[in-house]
Amino acid sequence: MAGFTDSSRRVFIQRAGLLGAGLGLTSALPAWADGAAVDDAKLTTVKLAWGQTAVCQSPISVALKQGFFKKYGLNVEPVNFSGPTDSLLQAIATGQADGGIGMALRWLKPLEQGFDVDLTVGTHGGCMRLLVPKNSGINNVRDLVGKNVAVSDQASPLRNFFAIQLAKQGIDPDKQVNWVQYPADLFGEALRKGEVQAIASDDPQGWLIKHRYDLQEIDNNMNGEYSSMTCCVLGLRGSLVRDNPAVAKAITQAIIDAQQWTSEHPAETAKIFAPFVPGNVPIDDITAMLKEHTHNHHSTGEQLRGEVATYVNELKLINVIRPDTNAQQFADHYVPDLLPASHDHMNMKMSG
Numbered sequence: 001m002a003g004f005t006d007s008s009r010r011v012f013i014q015r016a017g018l019l020g021a022g023l024g025l026t027s028a029l030p031a032w033a034d035g036a037a038v039d040d041a042k043l044t045t046v047k048l049a050w051g052q053t054a055v056c057q058s059p060i061s062v063a064l065k066q067g068f069f070k071k072y073g074l075n076v077e078p079v080n081f082s083g084p085t086d087s088l089l090q091a092i093a094t095g096q097a098d099g100g101i102g103m104a105l106r107w108l109k110p111l112e113q114g115f116d117v118d119l120t121v122g123t124h125g126g127c128m129r130l131l132v133p134k135n136s137g138i139n140n141v142r143d144l145v146g147k148n149v150a151v152s153d154q155a156s157p158l159r160n161f162f163a164i165q166l167a168k169q170g171i172d173p174d175k176q177v178n179w180v181q182y183p184a185d186l187f188g189e190a191l192r193k194g195e196v197q198a199i200a201s202d203d204p205q206g207w208l209i210k211h212r213y214d215l216q217e218i219d220n221n222m223n224g225e226y227s228s229m230t231c232c233v234l235g236l237r238g239s240l241v242r243d244n245p246a247v248a249k250a251i252t253q254a255i256i257d258a259q260q261w262t263s264e265h266p267a268e269t270a271k272i273f274a275p276f277v278p279g280n281v282p283i284d285d286i287t288a289m290l291k292e293h294t295h296n297h298h299s300t301g302e303q304l305r306g307e308v309a310t311y312v313n314e315l316k317l318i319n320v321i322r323p324d325t326n327a328q329q330f331a332d333h334y335v336p337d338l339l340p341a342s343h344d345h346m347n348m349k350m351s352g
Helices: 006-015 055-066 085-093 104-112 157-168 184-192 205-212 224-228 238-243 245-264 266-276 283-291 301-317 327-334
Strands: 044-050 074-080 099-103 117-124 128-133 148-151 178-181 198-202 215-220 232-237
Touching: 044 055, 044 085, 044 245, 055 074, 055 117, 055 245, 055 266, 055 283, 074 245, 085 099, 085 104, 085 117, 085 232, 099 104, 104 117, 104 157, 104 232, 104 301, 104 327, 117 238, 117 245, 117 301, 117 327, 128 157, 128 205, 148 157, 148 184, 157 198, 157 301, 184 198, 184 205, 198 205, 205 215, 205 283, 232 238, 232 245, 238 245, 245 266, 266 283, 301 327
Parallel strands: 044 074, 044 099, 148 178, 148 198
Antiparallel strands: 099 232, 117 232, 128 198, 128 215
C-alpha cells in the first residue's frame, strides 16, 4: 500500500510534532527462551502503559505479580493510563511508553494516519456489550432503528462495532440510529430515565450495569466470527520493534503467558486484580467477567493480520477507514512476525 513505509511513518509523526524523547532501553536482552533465572541487574527496563481499571487488562497485573516479565528478562515499569485509548496510542508512538493495550477498533484509524506503533499480539475477545431493558421490544441490532443508544464518545470502539453490525444489515448507523454521548457511570441512569433505549458499553462497566439493572444483552463481540477474533491488541513502539526485536518479542511473549494464565486461573487473577477495580467490586464478579472473555485467544503474526484486515474492511463500511486503504497491506505493515509460526498460542499450557 502506497505511503506505508517505515520512513513515511516517521516523517508523518515529525510533521505532526509528535516525536517525544524516546525512553531508551539501556541494556541488551539476555537469552530468555530457556526460562532460566535472570539476574535483576541484567533486566531490560521498559515502560508499559496500563489501564488499571480495565478488567480485560488484568493479565498485566498477573504478569507483574507472577514474574512473567522477569522470566523474559524484563523489568517493567507500569504506567497507569486513564485517558482515552487513542491518546495511549499517541503516547506509545512518541516514546512516552514502550507499549500498551487498547481496543483495535479505536486504534486502526490513527494507525492509518501514520502513528508509529506495531501490533504484536491480540490479547482477548469478549468485552463489548449491547444492553437493553428486558421486555423493551428491542431484541437485536435491527431494532435499534429510531432509538437512542448511549456511548462514551462518537469515536468509541463500541459505537464502531455495533454500527458495523447495523451496516452489515443495510441500516445506515449514522442516520437511522441516534448515538448519544454520556459519561459511562451515567449510562444506567440515562436508561432508567428513558433518555436512551440501549447502552453500548465495555467491561467492567458493561458487565456491572447489566447485572445491577437486570438488563438483557442483545449482542456482543462473541457472536459468529467474532468468537474467534480479538478485540484488544498489544501495541509496541515501532522503533522498539525495528531496533530491538528481542525486547519486543519478550514483552509479547510475557503478555501471552499472562493471558493464558488468566484463562486457566480466573479466580486467582481476580484476587490479584481486585485492588485496582474502583467501587469494591466483589472478587466473584471479577471472576465472572473474566470467564466471559477469551483470554486464551492471543493471536500473532498471520492470524492477527487476518483479524486486523477484517476490522479494516469492516470500518470502511461505516466510513471510518478510507475506501482506498488496502486492508491486507495495512495489516502486513502493522503486524510484524515476532514469534515462530509454529507457536501454538491457543493450546499453550502454563505451569501454575
